[in-house]
Amino acid sequence: MPVDKRLHPDDKTVSFFEMVHQVVQLIPSGRVTSYGAIARYLGAARSSRMVGWALNSSKTNIDRIPAHRVVNRKGMLTGNVHFKGIPMEQLLQQEGVSVTDLKIDNFNEVFWDPSEELGLD
């Protein structure tokens, strides 16, 4: 099933936070994306900062939202400090993502762009 129509930015019935959560849940295991990529997909290319904040509001609920698959545009695990339990680096490595010093080695290879994978409207 395609992405829920609620992801469309023109639908004000769903908060920006929830739209972010929806997209993050679509990230496949072993792949990662960036805050900016998610923001662009949501039609809010200039709200990349809000994406991370949205994840923060989810209280690092890895069970529901794989926030560890979201990094900044350089592939650095800047959100690691918000993970109380298992650090992002370890979670990613469990999925086969090579990480060194809080930075994804082959970022270009594991990068998953929702705008391309899910299609842009």
Add this chain to the structure above:
DNA sequence: TACTTGACAAAAG
């Protein structure tokens, strides 16, 4: 209503 917060991004030096 007005001000503050940020898990970012891009550009400049």
Add this chain to the structure above:
DNA sequence: CCTTTTGCCAAGT
């Protein structure tokens, strides 16, 4: 490559 500066804007107070 590194640091600083600037633009951003939804949500919380």
